[in-house]
Amino acid sequence: MMEEKNKSRRNFINYLLGGGFTLVASSVIYPIVRFMLPPKSTEAEPMAVSAGKVGEMHLNSGKIFKFGRKPGLLIYTKQGEYRAFMATCSHLDCIVQFRDDSESIWCACHNGYYDVNGNNVSGPPPRPLENLDVIIKDDDIMVSKIT
């Protein structure tokens, strides 16, 4: 009777150890498997980035900044306002640039023009540029997607 009780207690401990060991092994193997398999989703696109510092741009100028994997265009207008857009042309996705001589945004690929509000005004671009929000936070010019 006593022998049987001891046997069942040993079995119980063995099961407990076996289960525990399986769980420990899984916690090591699972991250390894996940590491080996490619992720289902790609990197998340940022919703906001810092496009530069206040004071580093002169009036009537523009600069390209990184908005995740796409380029953005920050403009400091003659009137002292910051404006930001995605810098990909609505025609064929070329990178646009600011032109201080005509105070407009220009696409060099097919000579498309946008005004400083991002509206397509001449050339092939069929639509305006994607507008971005600009918020000045301390010294940072924060640019974010409009949701």
Add this chain to the structure above:
Amino acid sequence: MKSINRHFNNIYIPFLIIFLFSSTALYSQEKRNNCIECHSEFEEEETSPSIEFKNDIHNSSGVLCSDCHGGDPEIDASEDQELAMDPKKGYKKPPKHNEVPEFCARCHSDFEYMKKFNPNIRVDQYENYLTSQHGKLLATGDNKVANCVSCHKAHGVKRKTDPASTVFVAQIPETCSICHSDAEYMKGYAIPTDQLEKYKESIHGEYLLEEGDLSAPACNDCHGNHGAAPPGIESVHNVCGVCHPGNSQLFLNSTHKKYFEEFDFPECTTCHNNHLIQKLTKESLGIGEQSVCGICHAEGEVGSADAVEIKNSIENFSALRDNCQILSEEAERKGMHVAEIKYQLNNVDTELLKARSMVHSFSLENVKQITGEGTKLALDVREMANDALKEYQIRRVGLVISLFFIFIAGTALYLKIKDIDRRRTK
């Protein structure tokens, strides 16, 4: 106070009732249009004037039948038809085909009258029409050519911004094709009738009709609307240049402009076609069978070597760019951080588009300059993508090595425990 109230009740209330009745009667008289009421009794088809006019822009703007046709709409014609349509009351019979433009122009060329509907409204349609091919032929007595109602309809006229309008941008190709695709109707004009068919296969047609991009050009963007005419050979670059100013300018400054003029080639359409403008492929360059350069430059002739070089230069750059994309996508699939690679790839794409555009300068040197700069960028991107893939391999090898050591350690631990157990049992 009571006497004032009585005074008010006795005088003002009857006055108010009379005023309300008379203004209602006046209002209903103002809006009375007996033409519609009478014509509706015998016109049943959807396309009949009295039915179509209900949804006409003129009707919704308060323009009555009598404003165009004269007569007196306030007279109930069921009682006295002759009086309602009395020439003495200005009634005119519907205009003949050749009279329509002038008929519409009575109002549409009168800015004083039209500006009350829209202060920015155009009033040059009739003037333009007279310069159009349609207008010129109409003046010679050809009554088959289009007049205002051929495109706008007569009694179902809608704003051009209304998607149901026959002149809404996406409807224009079909509207023009009513006549221009009818081979029987167009017999005698010596122009093709396959424009719509070709336009539908073109890049412009694909964007407008399939993708719903209303900025894509329809017939009127190249030919004009009221002044519709085929662009002359010397003005093709201007027409295309409205939307493609960069390429147009490059062409104008190129050596080819002079030769195209000399041989009477219709500029842009020589290579790109007119109605069947399609997206160019890599076979379009060089001097192969499908190449547009090969139209003029046979193998071994002047310019053929440059044409081949331009093609090779762009093709090699394009292949390198595609290779960059494949590598970056592979790195992305493997979970590597590729934001910077993708960002730089945008610059490569821009250079490739610039190089393709620069073909319009017909200068090997200019094209090579851009492909050279683009190739440098692309090589950097390829190196970054290869580095990402190498990093992935290093991580995998590192993982295998660390797993090997973990396995060794685990096995050693197991053997050690076994050894301890064996010693205890001894």
